Each structure stands twice: as C-alpha cells, then as structure tokens.
Amino acid sequence: MRKRTTYLDHLRFRYGAGVPDLAAVLGPPSSVRRSARPPLLCADCGKRMHRVRGSLPQGSARCHPCRRAEPSPSTIRDRRGPVRPLVTHCRRCDGLLPAPSRSRRYCSPDCARRARNDRGWGGRPTVRGYGTEHRRLRAATIGGAVGSPCVLCGEVMDDPARMHLDHTEDRSGYRGFAHDSCNVRDGARRGGAAFRARKLATRA
Secondary structure, eight states, X not given: OOOOOOHHHHHHHHHGGGSOOHHHHHOSOHHXXXXXXXXXXXXXXXXXXXXXXXXXXXXXXXXXXXXXXXXXXXXXXXXXXXXXXXXXXXXXXXOEEESOOSSOOSSSHHHHHHHHHHTTSOXXXXXXXXXXXXXXXXXXXXXXXXXXXXXXXXXXXXXXXXXXXXXXXXXXXXXXXXXXXXXHHHHHHHHHHHHXXXXXXXXX
C-alpha cells in the first residue's frame, strides 16, 4: 500500500531539511486538543455531558434530568393564583361582601343593576325607560307624528321606522319624536359630557 503523504512531506521533498517542523509550531491537531480537554461532568450526579458553546463551567453545569428533578428557584413558576381577601366592601353601597371574586364585586343583584344604571348602560329595559309602557305609547302616537318636525333638528320626519320617542334628560317624561340619528347623537353628546365631568372630578 502506498504511504499517504501530507503537505509537510511535500515541503520537505521540495525544499529539503530547511523546512521548520510545523508540528512543533502549530501544536497537536485539533482532534487531539479536543480530546485532551477534561470531560464536563454534572455537578449533581456526575454524569458526563456534551460540552457546547455557552456551557457552564465545571461544578456549575447540571444535566437535564437533574434540572427537571430539582429546578432552580429562579425557574420555578408560582402557579398559585392571587390571594383574595375573604371579606371586602361592595363597590356601590359599601356593604360587606363575603368571598369576592373578579365577577362578584357587588353585594346583591340590585346593587349590580343600580351600578350599571349609574354608569349609563345596562339594566332591564323597564328601568332604563324602554319597557312595555314606552313601546305601547310609541305605537299609539307614532302615526300622528309622521310629517311633524323633529324635536332636535327641526326637519320633517316621514319614515316611522327611523323615528324615536325621545326622553327628557332625567327620563321622567318625553320631549317628542325625533330622528333616530338625532336621538343617538344627542345621547352620545350628553353621555360624553357626563363622562368628562366625572373624570375631572376624580382628578381633582
């Protein structure tokens, strides 16, 4: 079998004995240098591990089974939920509320309904002024209101499907019929003004 020549043999053949010993200059091959490194052992069980870039130094590195069995305190997640008080106060009447939760913030359904009405939305239609009596009154008087001017913009109304029986601001009575767009726009304007007033009151 023919002997395998290396680049160092080629240089010696071409230039003679004046070629320096590259093996002494470069040191042992990379495979020999890697094998000469001490193995990386687990700090808990002593199992041999594969050394990669970014591995912890000897004495601090731990294998995957050891880390899963005893995770470090920094990686343990607190899976317990937030500790809630046993008794707190109702958000509306300031009464006692036992066992509060995210969905239970009022002491009774009546307080929850009143709180929704205080915010300007929710509650039963009867409480908000749109119950059976309101619907009956609208059905009885809408025929005579066709062709009359809107109480908000003054333009003539000719489509009964787009006419609202408008409440007063305190919902104790009615101002008359108005366009549905005019009624919704007026309610949004008054609701926005009340919201901004409450925000300014809380900031003060």
